Amino acid sequence: MELFRKTLDPVIALSAIAVLDLFLFLLVGSWTVGGGETMMTGLMAKWILGDDIARIPFWSLMFVPDAGYWKIYISLGMFFGALVGAVVSKEFHLRIPRRLTEWVLATVGGLLMGIGIRLAFVCNVSTFFGLTPELNLGGYLAISGIIAGAWVGSRVYKKLLEV
């Protein structure tokens, strides 16, 4: 099948995703990833801490762990769809970072993404594919923030690569 032999033009891929996103918006809600990931964090924390999780107000008032939260399944679906794509096109390869810098950057980067999502209540997906198309004030604030952050991150990243 052609789809698994050649790289798809990202403009075509993202146009198709945008049209699908319109249907998701009509049927269930806006496409976000951070909300589902937050709920997964709560479910994992509940699995590890048990009933003690109720002592943390965030998990008893804001995000009560619930496996029936639909946004979780967007993330699981993305993993499944990408896995099918990678396996069928023979692009699945285990790639383990060799340098310590890569591990440190992935750790710090992951932490900043998690903290940033929870502070903002939005992620990059809801910024570009939800809030901004909804003409939400938050979309413009979030876009300003993410562009500034990507600029600072890119400068630091470049310096690190030069060392």
Next chain:
Amino acid sequence: MSVVGECLVAFIFGSVVGLLVQRSRFCNTAALRDAILFKTYRNTKALLVAMMILSVGIPLFITFDQGNPMSFDVGLNTMIGLFLFGIGMVFAGACTVSTWVKSAEGNIAAAWALLFTFVGMFLSSLIWTVSYWPPAPPSMTGQPNLEALQFGFANAATIQNNLGIPAVVFGLVQALVLFAIYRAIRRKEAARQATQTEGAAVARPKLAAGPAAAE
């Protein structure tokens, strides 16, 4: 729609997105990072086209009171949070979508970054307080609340209600702005390509004449 129905729709949507992103190698991080660092716009153009489609489609639905827009107050925390996120995604080399997609391709660094995204979220949950900051329901009143650094809530529906102009009009204006950015990028790429072609054409006769002539 039932809970099972919602989860099923979400899973099908996510699966198609995952497949398309994997096959196109689209990355939101690259859309910003590559434009800033390398002045290449492969992913930026795709992001802009998707946003153009959504900027017309979503306000069109909102005009007729259809769809399910996000509804919560925003504030300085929105900007600061995404600023931290922007730094993080460049460091990790992946965003919320590509951490899942790259993990599925066997990229351990992406899976590691995803794991620490969960850790970051859990750490944030420990400092969250219901009373004040980071913003919680009591400080989100729907109106500007400067004491809590909250700007309130405004979207296509509130603009339509307040101004009496259909939301889709503003969506079209936004799509046009995005198209102008897209066209500027295309022009920049065309100019660069023309310079490169010109450079190659100048270098060719010199090389044909031999290395000495090229010096």
